[in-house]
Amino acid sequence: MPRIQKDQLFDLIKSLSKSEKRQFRLFAGRLVVNDQAKFMVLFDLMDKQLHYDEAAILGHKAISKKQLSNLKAHLYKQMLISLRLNPVHQNVRLQIREQLDFATILYHKGLYGQSLKLLDRVKLLALEHEEKNMAFEIIELEKVIESQYITRSIGNRSEVLVSESAGLSAQNALASALSNLSLQLYGLFLKKGYVKTDQEFREVSEFYQQQLSQVHLQDMGFREKLWYYNAALWYHFIIQDFKSCYRYALKWANLFYDHPKMINLNPIFYLRGAQYLLEALFYVGDVGRFENALEAMEQTMAQPEFPQRENVQSLAFLYGFTHKMNQHFMTGTFHEGLGLVTPVLEGIKRYENTLDEHHIMVFYYKIACLYFGCGAYKDCIFYLNKIIANKSLEMREDLSCFSRILNLVAHYEAGQDYQMDRLIKSTYKFLIKMEDLHQVQKEMIAFIRNLGAIYPQDIKKAFHQLYATLKVYEHDPYERRSFLYLDILSWLKSNIEGRSIPEIIQERLAQANP
Numbered sequence: 001m002p003r004i005q006k007d008q009l010f011d012l013i014k015s016l017s018k019s020e021k022r023q024f025r026l027f028a029g030r031l032v033v034n035d036q037a038k039f040m041v042l043f044d045l046m047d048k049q050l051h052y053d054e055a056a057i058l059g060h061k062a063i064s065k066k067q068l069s070n071l072k073a074h075l076y077k078q079m080l081i082s083l084r085l086n087p088v089h090q091n092v093r094l095q096i097r098e099q100l101d102f103a104t105i106l107y108h109k110g111l112y113g114q115s116l117k118l119l120d121r122v123k124l125l126a127l128e129h130e131e132k133n134m135a136f137e138i139i140e141l142e143k144v145i146e147s148q149y150i151t152r153s154i155g156n157r158s159e160v161l162v163s164e165s166a167g168l169s170a171q172n173a174l175a176s177a178l179s180n181l182s183l184q185l186y187g188l189f190l191k192k193g194y195v196k197t198d199q200e201f202r203e204v205s206e207f208y209q210q211q212l213s214q215v216h217l218q219d220m221g222f223r224e225k226l227w228y229y230n231a232a233l234w235y236h237f238i239i240q241d242f243k244s245c246y247r248y249a250l251k252w253a254n255l256f257y258d259h260p261k262m263i264n265l266n267p268i269f270y271l272r273g274a275q276y277l278l279e280a281l282f283y284v285g286d287v288g289r290f291e292n293a294l295e296a297m298e299q300t301m302a303q304p305e306f307p308q309r310e311n312v313q314s315l316a317f318l319y320g321f322t323h324k325m326n327q328h329f330m331t332g333t334f335h336e337g338l339g340l341v342t343p344v345l346e347g348i349k350r351y352e353n354t355l356d357e358h359h360i361m362v363f364y365y366k367i368a369c370l371y372f373g374c375g376a377y378k379d380c381i382f383y384l385n386k387i388i389a390n391k392s393l394e395m396r397e398d399l400s401c402f403s404r405i406l407n408l409v410a411h412y413e414a415g416q417d418y419q420m421d422r423l424i425k426s427t428y429k430f431l432i433k434m435e436d437l438h439q440v441q442k443e444m445i446a447f448i449r450n451l452g453a454i455y456p457q458d459i460k461k462a463f464h465q466l467y468a469t470l471k472v473y474e475h476d477p478y479e480r481r482s483f484l485y486l487d488i489l490s491w492l493k494s495n496i497e498g499r500s501i502p503e504i505i506q507e508r509l510a511q512a513n514p
Contacts, residue, residue, distance in 0.1 A: 007052040010046050021047070023082060039071050096129075171224060194240050204235070211231075222255065233245055233252065243280075249280045278293050279323075281293060294324070297319070314354040325367075328340075332506040364384075371383070377410045381407060402482075438479055439479055470488060
Protein backbone atom coordinates (compact mmCIF):
# COMPACT_ATOMS: atom_id res chain seq x y z
CA MET A 1 0.00 0.00 0.00
CA PRO A 2 1.59 3.38 -1.01
CA ARG A 3 2.38 5.75 1.80
CA ILE A 4 0.04 8.77 1.89
CA GLN A 5 1.81 12.14 1.91
CA LYS A 6 0.98 14.43 4.85
CA ASP A 7 0.79 18.18 4.48
CA GLN A 8 -0.28 20.81 7.05
CA LEU A 9 -1.94 23.08 4.51
CA PHE A 10 -3.87 20.18 2.98
CA ASP A 11 -5.08 19.07 6.44
CA LEU A 12 -6.23 22.63 7.20
CA ILE A 13 -8.16 22.88 3.94
CA LYS A 14 -9.84 19.51 4.54
CA SER A 15 -10.87 20.61 8.04
CA LEU A 16 -12.93 23.53 6.64
CA SER A 17 -16.71 23.36 6.62
CA LYS A 18 -18.70 24.46 3.56
CA SER A 19 -19.49 27.82 5.18
CA GLU A 20 -15.82 28.37 6.07
CA LYS A 21 -14.77 27.65 2.47
CA ARG A 22 -17.42 30.06 1.20
CA GLN A 23 -16.24 32.77 3.62
CA PHE A 24 -12.62 32.25 2.60
CA ARG A 25 -13.46 32.67 -1.09
CA LEU A 26 -15.29 35.93 -0.26
CA PHE A 27 -12.40 37.05 1.96
CA ALA A 28 -9.77 36.26 -0.68
CA GLY A 29 -11.85 37.86 -3.44
CA ARG A 30 -12.27 41.19 -1.62
CA LEU A 31 -9.74 42.60 -4.08
CA VAL A 32 -10.31 42.10 -7.81
CA VAL A 33 -6.66 41.22 -8.26
CA ASN A 34 -7.12 38.12 -6.12
CA ASP A 35 -9.76 36.57 -8.40
CA GLN A 36 -7.05 34.90 -10.43
CA ALA A 37 -4.39 34.91 -7.70
CA LYS A 38 -2.19 31.84 -7.76
CA PHE A 39 -2.79 31.07 -4.09
CA MET A 40 -6.51 30.68 -4.90
CA VAL A 41 -5.64 28.35 -7.77
CA LEU A 42 -3.64 26.33 -5.24
CA PHE A 43 -6.59 26.34 -2.83
CA ASP A 44 -8.97 25.03 -5.50
CA LEU A 45 -6.54 22.31 -6.58
CA MET A 46 -5.97 21.05 -3.04
CA ASP A 47 -9.65 21.29 -2.15
CA LYS A 48 -10.49 18.85 -4.96
CA GLN A 49 -7.86 16.29 -3.97
CA LEU A 50 -8.76 13.29 -1.78
CA HIS A 51 -5.12 12.92 -0.71
CA TYR A 52 -2.26 15.38 -0.93
CA ASP A 53 -0.61 15.00 -4.34
CA GLU A 54 2.21 17.46 -4.98
CA ALA A 55 2.97 16.07 -8.41
CA ALA A 56 -0.59 16.82 -9.55
CA ILE A 57 -0.30 20.40 -8.24
CA LEU A 58 2.99 20.96 -10.08
CA GLY A 59 1.37 19.60 -13.21
CA HIS A 60 -0.81 22.73 -13.33
CA LYS A 61 0.73 25.31 -15.65
CA ALA A 62 0.03 28.24 -13.28
CA ILE A 63 2.21 26.90 -10.43
CA SER A 64 5.94 26.20 -10.66
CA LYS A 65 8.08 24.22 -8.23
CA LYS A 66 9.94 27.40 -7.17
CA GLN A 67 6.68 29.18 -6.32
CA LEU A 68 4.99 26.34 -4.43
CA SER A 69 6.60 26.82 -1.02
CA ASN A 70 5.84 30.57 -0.88
CA LEU A 71 2.33 30.08 -2.25
CA LYS A 72 1.56 27.46 0.41
CA ALA A 73 2.85 29.72 3.20
CA HIS A 74 0.79 32.68 1.91
CA LEU A 75 -2.36 30.58 1.50
CA TYR A 76 -1.95 29.11 5.00
CA LYS A 77 -1.69 32.61 6.51
CA GLN A 78 -4.69 33.96 4.57
CA MET A 79 -6.81 31.01 5.65
CA LEU A 80 -5.96 31.57 9.32
CA ILE A 81 -6.85 35.27 9.02
CA SER A 82 -10.17 34.33 7.41
CA LEU A 83 -10.92 31.77 10.13
CA ARG A 84 -10.09 34.32 12.83
CA LEU A 85 -12.76 36.63 11.38
CA ASN A 86 -15.37 33.87 11.32
CA PRO A 87 -17.97 34.37 14.09
CA VAL A 88 -17.87 30.62 14.81
CA HIS A 89 -14.30 30.99 16.05
CA GLN A 90 -14.82 34.23 17.93
CA ASN A 91 -14.65 33.94 21.72
CA VAL A 92 -13.81 36.12 24.69
CA ARG A 93 -10.09 35.37 24.48
CA LEU A 94 -9.87 36.61 20.90
CA GLN A 95 -11.94 39.68 21.79
CA ILE A 96 -9.60 40.52 24.67
CA ARG A 97 -6.51 40.09 22.50
CA GLU A 98 -8.08 42.21 19.77
CA GLN A 99 -8.87 45.02 22.21
CA LEU A 100 -5.34 44.79 23.65
CA ASP A 101 -3.94 45.13 20.11
CA PHE A 102 -6.16 48.19 19.53
CA ALA A 103 -4.96 49.74 22.79
CA THR A 104 -1.33 49.13 21.78
CA ILE A 105 -1.93 50.88 18.44
CA LEU A 106 -3.48 53.87 20.24
CA TYR A 107 -0.47 53.98 22.59
CA HIS A 108 1.94 54.02 19.64
CA LYS A 109 -0.12 56.82 18.08
CA GLY A 110 0.39 58.89 21.25
CA LEU A 111 -3.30 58.72 22.21
CA TYR A 112 -2.54 57.68 25.79
CA GLY A 113 -5.87 58.62 27.32
CA GLN A 114 -7.81 56.61 24.75
CA SER A 115 -5.45 53.66 25.19
CA LEU A 116 -5.86 53.66 29.00
CA LYS A 117 -9.63 53.92 28.72
CA LEU A 118 -9.76 50.93 26.41
CA LEU A 119 -7.34 48.96 28.61
CA ASP A 120 -9.45 49.60 31.70
CA ARG A 121 -12.54 48.19 29.97
CA VAL A 122 -10.83 45.12 28.56
CA LYS A 123 -9.12 44.42 31.90
CA LEU A 124 -12.52 44.06 33.57
CA LEU A 125 -13.57 41.67 30.78
CA ALA A 126 -10.41 39.58 31.26
CA LEU A 127 -10.86 39.37 35.04
CA GLU A 128 -14.54 38.50 34.68
CA HIS A 129 -13.63 35.49 32.52
CA GLU A 130 -10.63 34.39 34.62
CA GLU A 131 -8.15 35.30 31.87
CA LYS A 132 -5.56 36.37 34.41
CA ASN A 133 -2.50 36.03 32.21
CA MET A 134 -3.97 38.51 29.72
CA ALA A 135 -5.17 40.73 32.59
CA PHE A 136 -1.58 40.82 33.85
CA GLU A 137 -0.36 41.74 30.35
CA ILE A 138 -2.94 44.56 30.22
CA ILE A 139 -1.81 45.94 33.59
CA GLU A 140 1.82 45.84 32.45
CA LEU A 141 0.91 48.03 29.46
CA GLU A 142 -1.02 50.37 31.79
CA LYS A 143 2.09 50.63 33.97
CA VAL A 144 4.22 51.51 30.95
CA ILE A 145 1.87 54.31 29.91
CA GLU A 146 1.48 55.66 33.46
CA SER A 147 5.23 55.56 34.18
CA GLN A 148 6.36 57.19 30.94
CA TYR A 149 3.69 59.82 30.48
CA ILE A 150 1.85 62.24 32.75
CA THR A 151 -1.77 61.24 32.26
CA ARG A 152 -3.14 62.67 35.55
CA SER A 153 -5.83 59.97 35.38
CA ILE A 154 -6.16 59.13 39.12
CA GLY A 155 -4.18 60.40 42.09
CA ASN A 156 -3.30 56.98 43.54
CA ARG A 157 -3.11 55.27 40.15
CA SER A 158 0.39 53.88 40.71
CA GLU A 159 -0.56 52.21 44.01
CA VAL A 160 -3.66 50.64 42.42
CA LEU A 161 -1.68 49.25 39.49
CA VAL A 162 1.09 47.90 41.73
CA SER A 163 -1.48 46.17 43.96
CA GLU A 164 -3.33 44.68 40.97
CA SER A 165 -0.09 43.53 39.38
CA ALA A 166 1.17 41.88 42.58
CA GLY A 167 -2.15 40.09 43.16
CA LEU A 168 -2.35 38.74 39.61
CA SER A 169 1.32 37.77 39.64
CA ALA A 170 0.76 35.65 42.78
CA GLN A 171 -2.35 34.01 41.33
CA ASN A 172 -0.62 33.29 38.02
CA ALA A 173 2.35 31.80 39.86
CA LEU A 174 0.01 29.54 41.86
CA ALA A 175 -1.85 28.44 38.74
CA SER A 176 1.47 27.74 37.00
CA ALA A 177 2.74 25.68 39.96
CA LEU A 178 -0.46 23.63 40.08
CA SER A 179 -0.51 23.08 36.30
CA ASN A 180 3.15 21.99 36.52
CA LEU A 181 2.25 19.52 39.26
CA SER A 182 -0.63 18.15 37.19
CA LEU A 183 1.68 17.70 34.19
CA GLN A 184 4.37 16.05 36.34
CA LEU A 185 1.85 13.56 37.72
CA TYR A 186 0.60 12.82 34.21
CA GLY A 187 4.20 12.26 33.06
CA LEU A 188 4.76 9.95 36.03
CA PHE A 189 1.67 7.97 35.07
CA LEU A 190 2.85 7.59 31.46
CA LYS A 191 6.28 6.47 32.65
CA LYS A 192 5.35 4.06 35.45
CA GLY A 193 1.58 3.59 35.32
CA TYR A 194 -0.46 2.91 38.45
CA VAL A 195 1.34 2.19 41.73
CA LYS A 196 1.88 -1.53 42.22
CA THR A 197 3.58 -1.70 45.62
CA ASP A 198 3.49 0.03 48.99
CA GLN A 199 6.93 1.51 48.26
CA GLU A 200 5.71 3.16 45.04
CA PHE A 201 2.66 4.42 46.93
CA ARG A 202 4.85 6.12 49.56
CA GLU A 203 7.11 7.72 46.93
CA VAL A 204 4.24 9.20 44.92
CA SER A 205 2.41 10.37 48.06
CA GLU A 206 5.49 12.09 49.49
CA PHE A 207 6.09 13.90 46.19
CA TYR A 208 2.46 15.03 45.95
CA GLN A 209 2.18 16.23 49.57
CA GLN A 210 5.49 18.08 49.34
CA GLN A 211 4.32 20.03 46.28
CA LEU A 212 1.08 21.08 48.00
CA SER A 213 2.53 22.01 51.39
CA GLN A 214 2.08 25.78 50.81
CA VAL A 215 -1.19 25.64 48.83
CA HIS A 216 -4.46 26.82 50.38
CA LEU A 217 -7.81 26.33 48.65
CA GLN A 218 -9.31 29.51 50.12
CA ASP A 219 -6.75 31.60 48.18
CA MET A 220 -7.83 30.22 44.81
CA GLY A 221 -10.06 31.52 42.05
CA PHE A 222 -11.72 29.45 39.32
CA ARG A 223 -8.57 28.79 37.33
CA GLU A 224 -6.42 27.85 40.33
CA LYS A 225 -9.12 25.48 41.66
CA LEU A 226 -9.37 23.87 38.24
CA TRP A 227 -5.65 23.01 38.22
CA TYR A 228 -5.76 21.95 41.89
CA TYR A 229 -8.60 19.47 41.22
CA ASN A 230 -6.77 18.31 38.08
CA ALA A 231 -3.58 17.54 40.04
CA ALA A 232 -5.50 15.90 42.92
CA LEU A 233 -7.40 13.74 40.46
CA TRP A 234 -4.24 12.49 38.74
CA TYR A 235 -2.63 11.70 42.10
CA HIS A 236 -5.59 9.61 43.27
CA PHE A 237 -5.82 7.85 39.92
CA ILE A 238 -2.16 6.85 40.17
CA ILE A 239 -2.61 5.44 43.68
CA GLN A 240 -5.91 3.84 42.54
CA ASP A 241 -8.05 5.54 45.19
CA PHE A 242 -11.10 5.76 42.97
CA LYS A 243 -13.47 7.04 45.65
CA SER A 244 -11.23 10.09 46.11
CA CYS A 245 -11.05 10.36 42.32
CA TYR A 246 -14.82 10.63 42.34
CA ARG A 247 -14.79 13.39 44.99
CA TYR A 248 -12.28 15.56 43.12
CA ALA A 249 -13.86 14.88 39.72
CA LEU A 250 -17.21 15.94 41.20
CA LYS A 251 -15.64 19.17 42.48
CA TRP A 252 -14.15 19.73 39.01
CA ALA A 253 -17.50 19.18 37.24
CA ASN A 254 -19.44 21.28 39.78
CA LEU A 255 -16.92 24.11 39.34
CA PHE A 256 -18.21 24.42 35.77
CA TYR A 257 -21.86 23.84 36.63
CA ASP A 258 -21.56 26.67 39.20
CA HIS A 259 -19.97 28.94 36.54
CA PRO A 260 -21.84 27.96 33.34
CA LYS A 261 -20.29 30.69 31.20
CA MET A 262 -16.93 28.97 31.74
CA ILE A 263 -18.23 25.86 29.97
CA ASN A 264 -18.44 27.69 26.65
CA LEU A 265 -15.11 29.41 27.21
CA ASN A 266 -13.29 26.24 28.35
CA PRO A 267 -15.28 23.36 26.77
CA ILE A 268 -12.29 21.00 26.65
CA PHE A 269 -11.65 21.34 30.40
CA TYR A 270 -15.36 20.88 31.08
CA LEU A 271 -15.49 17.69 29.00
CA ARG A 272 -12.38 16.29 30.65
CA GLY A 273 -13.83 16.94 34.10
CA ALA A 274 -17.14 15.29 33.17
CA GLN A 275 -15.21 12.38 31.64
CA TYR A 276 -13.09 11.83 34.77
CA LEU A 277 -16.23 11.94 36.92
CA LEU A 278 -17.85 9.22 34.79
CA GLU A 279 -14.65 7.16 34.72
CA ALA A 280 -14.33 7.28 38.52
CA LEU A 281 -17.98 6.25 38.96
CA PHE A 282 -17.43 3.39 36.49
CA TYR A 283 -14.45 2.21 38.54
CA VAL A 284 -16.39 2.25 41.82
CA GLY A 285 -19.47 0.72 40.16
CA ASP A 286 -21.99 3.37 41.26
CA VAL A 287 -24.67 2.97 38.56
CA GLY A 288 -27.11 5.59 39.91
CA ARG A 289 -24.61 8.43 40.14
CA PHE A 290 -23.03 7.34 36.84
CA GLU A 291 -26.35 7.64 35.00
CA ASN A 292 -27.05 11.05 36.56
CA ALA A 293 -23.59 12.35 35.60
CA LEU A 294 -23.93 11.00 32.05
CA GLU A 295 -27.33 12.67 31.65
CA ALA A 296 -25.93 16.01 32.94
CA MET A 297 -23.05 15.86 30.43
CA GLU A 298 -25.37 15.00 27.52
CA GLN A 299 -27.76 17.83 28.42
CA THR A 300 -24.86 20.30 28.54
CA MET A 301 -23.49 19.15 25.17
CA ALA A 302 -26.97 19.44 23.64
CA GLN A 303 -27.33 23.14 24.53
CA PRO A 304 -27.32 25.45 21.47
CA GLU A 305 -24.49 27.58 22.87
CA PHE A 306 -22.18 24.59 23.42
CA PRO A 307 -19.21 25.02 21.01
CA GLN A 308 -19.44 23.10 17.74
CA ARG A 309 -15.72 23.27 16.91
CA GLU A 310 -14.15 20.12 15.47
CA ASN A 311 -11.82 19.43 18.42
CA VAL A 312 -14.66 19.92 20.92
CA GLN A 313 -17.09 17.73 19.01
CA SER A 314 -14.55 14.93 18.56
CA LEU A 315 -14.00 14.85 22.34
CA ALA A 316 -17.76 14.99 22.93
CA PHE A 317 -18.10 11.95 20.66
CA LEU A 318 -15.21 10.12 22.35
CA TYR A 319 -16.34 10.69 25.94
CA GLY A 320 -20.06 10.42 25.25
CA PHE A 321 -19.98 7.06 23.48
CA THR A 322 -17.24 5.61 25.70
CA HIS A 323 -19.46 6.05 28.74
CA LYS A 324 -22.67 5.06 26.98
CA MET A 325 -20.93 1.73 26.34
CA ASN A 326 -19.64 1.60 29.92
CA GLN A 327 -23.22 2.04 31.12
CA HIS A 328 -24.20 -1.18 29.35
CA PHE A 329 -21.22 -3.01 30.87
CA MET A 330 -22.27 -1.86 34.35
CA THR A 331 -25.89 -2.93 33.90
CA GLY A 332 -25.26 -6.09 31.85
CA THR A 333 -27.45 -4.82 28.98
CA PHE A 334 -25.13 -6.02 26.22
CA HIS A 335 -27.81 -6.62 23.57
CA GLU A 336 -29.11 -3.04 23.96
CA GLY A 337 -25.52 -1.81 23.76
CA LEU A 338 -25.10 -3.24 20.26
CA GLY A 339 -27.19 -0.30 19.03
CA LEU A 340 -24.14 1.89 19.69
CA VAL A 341 -21.81 -0.02 17.37
CA THR A 342 -22.89 1.65 14.11
CA PRO A 343 -22.77 5.28 15.40
CA VAL A 344 -19.39 4.57 17.04
CA LEU A 345 -17.91 3.24 13.79
CA GLU A 346 -19.37 6.22 11.90
CA GLY A 347 -17.87 8.59 14.49
CA ILE A 348 -14.45 6.93 14.21
CA LYS A 349 -14.54 7.51 10.45
CA ARG A 350 -15.73 11.10 10.84
CA TYR A 351 -13.14 12.07 13.47
CA GLU A 352 -10.25 9.88 12.29
CA ASN A 353 -7.98 12.93 11.93
CA THR A 354 -8.55 14.12 15.52
CA LEU A 355 -8.84 10.81 17.42
CA ASP A 356 -5.57 9.19 18.44
CA GLU A 357 -4.98 5.54 17.60
CA HIS A 358 -5.17 4.34 21.20
CA HIS A 359 -8.71 5.61 21.71
CA ILE A 360 -9.82 4.00 18.43
CA MET A 361 -8.42 0.68 19.68
CA VAL A 362 -10.24 1.16 23.00
CA PHE A 363 -13.49 1.57 21.05
CA TYR A 364 -12.77 -1.68 19.21
CA TYR A 365 -12.13 -3.42 22.53
CA LYS A 366 -15.40 -2.17 23.99
CA ILE A 367 -17.29 -3.26 20.86
CA ALA A 368 -15.66 -6.69 21.18
CA CYS A 369 -16.77 -6.86 24.83
CA LEU A 370 -20.35 -6.00 23.84
CA TYR A 371 -20.39 -8.85 21.32
CA PHE A 372 -18.79 -11.20 23.86
CA GLY A 373 -21.48 -10.38 26.42
CA CYS A 374 -24.13 -11.20 23.79
CA GLY A 375 -22.49 -14.50 22.91
CA ALA A 376 -21.59 -13.28 19.40
CA TYR A 377 -18.04 -14.64 19.64
CA LYS A 378 -17.07 -14.42 15.97
CA ASP A 379 -17.92 -10.70 15.89
CA CYS A 380 -15.96 -10.31 19.13
CA ILE A 381 -12.92 -12.00 17.56
CA PHE A 382 -13.17 -9.75 14.47
CA TYR A 383 -12.70 -6.55 16.52
CA LEU A 384 -10.08 -8.06 18.82
CA ASN A 385 -7.98 -8.96 15.78
CA LYS A 386 -7.91 -5.27 14.84
CA ILE A 387 -6.15 -4.58 18.15
CA ILE A 388 -3.88 -7.62 18.12
CA ALA A 389 -2.72 -6.80 14.57
CA ASN A 390 -1.80 -3.25 15.65
CA LYS A 391 1.94 -3.10 16.27
CA SER A 392 2.07 0.45 17.66
CA LEU A 393 0.47 -0.08 21.09
CA GLU A 394 3.67 -0.60 23.08
CA MET A 395 2.66 2.23 25.44
CA ARG A 396 -0.57 0.41 26.32
CA GLU A 397 0.46 -3.19 26.86
CA ASP A 398 -2.51 -3.69 29.20
CA LEU A 399 -4.94 -3.22 26.29
CA SER A 400 -3.00 -5.67 24.11
CA CYS A 401 -2.75 -8.10 27.02
CA PHE A 402 -6.46 -8.32 27.78
CA SER A 403 -7.36 -8.28 24.10
CA ARG A 404 -5.31 -11.46 23.65
CA ILE A 405 -6.79 -13.09 26.73
CA LEU A 406 -10.35 -12.23 25.65
CA ASN A 407 -9.52 -13.44 22.14
CA LEU A 408 -8.47 -16.80 23.55
CA VAL A 409 -11.63 -17.06 25.67
CA ALA A 410 -13.82 -16.07 22.68
CA HIS A 411 -12.22 -18.80 20.52
CA TYR A 412 -12.85 -21.30 23.29
CA GLU A 413 -16.51 -20.25 23.58
CA ALA A 414 -16.93 -20.25 19.80
CA GLY A 415 -15.74 -23.88 19.71
CA GLN A 416 -12.86 -23.06 17.37
CA ASP A 417 -10.68 -25.76 18.92
CA TYR A 418 -8.52 -26.17 15.84
CA GLN A 419 -6.84 -22.82 16.59
CA MET A 420 -6.53 -23.19 20.36
CA ASP A 421 -3.03 -24.66 20.53
CA ARG A 422 -1.61 -21.93 18.30
CA LEU A 423 -3.45 -19.19 20.21
CA ILE A 424 -2.40 -20.53 23.60
CA LYS A 425 1.26 -20.51 22.54
CA SER A 426 1.15 -17.02 20.97
CA THR A 427 -0.79 -15.54 23.93
CA TYR A 428 1.55 -17.12 26.47
CA LYS A 429 4.56 -15.92 24.49
CA PHE A 430 3.22 -12.34 24.47
CA LEU A 431 2.32 -12.28 28.17
CA ILE A 432 5.66 -13.53 29.47
CA LYS A 433 7.38 -10.67 27.61
CA MET A 434 5.33 -8.07 29.48
CA GLU A 435 6.98 -6.15 32.31
CA ASP A 436 5.40 -5.52 35.73
CA LEU A 437 2.71 -8.15 35.39
CA HIS A 438 -0.11 -8.06 37.94
CA GLN A 439 -0.87 -11.18 39.94
CA VAL A 440 -4.18 -11.57 38.10
CA GLN A 441 -2.31 -11.64 34.80
CA LYS A 442 0.17 -14.18 36.19
CA GLU A 443 -2.67 -16.46 37.28
CA MET A 444 -4.21 -16.14 33.82
CA ILE A 445 -0.86 -17.08 32.23
CA ALA A 446 -0.64 -20.20 34.38
CA PHE A 447 -4.21 -21.16 33.52
CA ILE A 448 -3.71 -20.54 29.79
CA ARG A 449 -0.48 -22.53 29.79
CA ASN A 450 -2.26 -25.59 31.17
CA LEU A 451 -5.53 -25.14 29.26
CA GLY A 452 -4.55 -27.48 26.46
CA ALA A 453 -3.82 -30.30 28.90
CA ILE A 454 -7.22 -30.16 30.66
CA TYR A 455 -9.66 -32.90 29.68
CA PRO A 456 -13.17 -31.75 28.68
CA GLN A 457 -14.75 -33.47 31.70
CA ASP A 458 -12.38 -31.58 34.02
CA ILE A 459 -12.88 -28.10 32.55
CA LYS A 460 -15.62 -27.06 35.01
CA LYS A 461 -13.41 -28.04 37.92
CA ALA A 462 -10.60 -25.92 36.44
CA PHE A 463 -13.01 -22.99 36.15
CA HIS A 464 -13.94 -23.43 39.83
CA GLN A 465 -10.29 -23.35 40.85
CA LEU A 466 -9.46 -20.28 38.75
CA TYR A 467 -12.56 -18.45 40.04
CA ALA A 468 -11.56 -19.11 43.67
CA THR A 469 -7.99 -17.96 42.94
CA LEU A 470 -8.99 -14.72 41.21
CA LYS A 471 -11.81 -13.86 43.61
CA VAL A 472 -9.19 -13.15 46.28
CA TYR A 473 -7.83 -10.25 44.18
CA GLU A 474 -11.19 -8.63 43.34
CA HIS A 475 -10.85 -5.89 45.97
CA ASP A 476 -7.04 -5.77 46.16
CA PRO A 477 -6.01 -2.09 45.65
CA TYR A 478 -3.22 -3.06 43.24
CA GLU A 479 -5.08 -5.78 41.33
CA ARG A 480 -8.69 -4.68 40.95
CA ARG A 481 -8.18 -2.71 37.72
CA SER A 482 -7.58 -5.97 35.87
CA PHE A 483 -11.24 -6.86 36.40
CA LEU A 484 -12.32 -3.59 34.76
CA TYR A 485 -10.61 -4.53 31.51
CA LEU A 486 -12.03 -8.03 31.51
CA ASP A 487 -14.86 -9.21 33.75
CA ILE A 488 -13.31 -12.64 33.95
CA LEU A 489 -15.16 -13.49 37.18
CA SER A 490 -18.58 -13.07 35.56
CA TRP A 491 -17.49 -15.24 32.63
CA LEU A 492 -16.16 -17.98 34.92
CA LYS A 493 -19.32 -17.89 37.04
CA SER A 494 -21.52 -18.09 33.95
CA ASN A 495 -19.68 -21.23 32.82
CA ILE A 496 -19.78 -22.77 36.28
CA GLU A 497 -23.50 -22.13 36.78
CA GLY A 498 -24.62 -22.49 33.16
CA ARG A 499 -26.12 -18.97 32.99
CA SER A 500 -25.48 -15.99 30.69
CA ILE A 501 -23.05 -13.20 31.56
CA PRO A 502 -25.85 -10.54 31.55
CA GLU A 503 -27.75 -12.61 34.12
CA ILE A 504 -24.69 -12.80 36.37
CA ILE A 505 -24.01 -9.03 36.15
CA GLN A 506 -27.66 -8.05 36.68
CA GLU A 507 -27.92 -10.36 39.69
CA ARG A 508 -24.79 -8.78 41.19
CA LEU A 509 -26.19 -5.30 40.51
CA ALA A 510 -29.49 -6.18 42.21
CA GLN A 511 -27.63 -7.48 45.27
CA ALA A 512 -25.49 -4.32 45.46
CA ASN A 513 -28.53 -2.03 45.06
CA PRO A 514 -31.47 -3.83 46.76
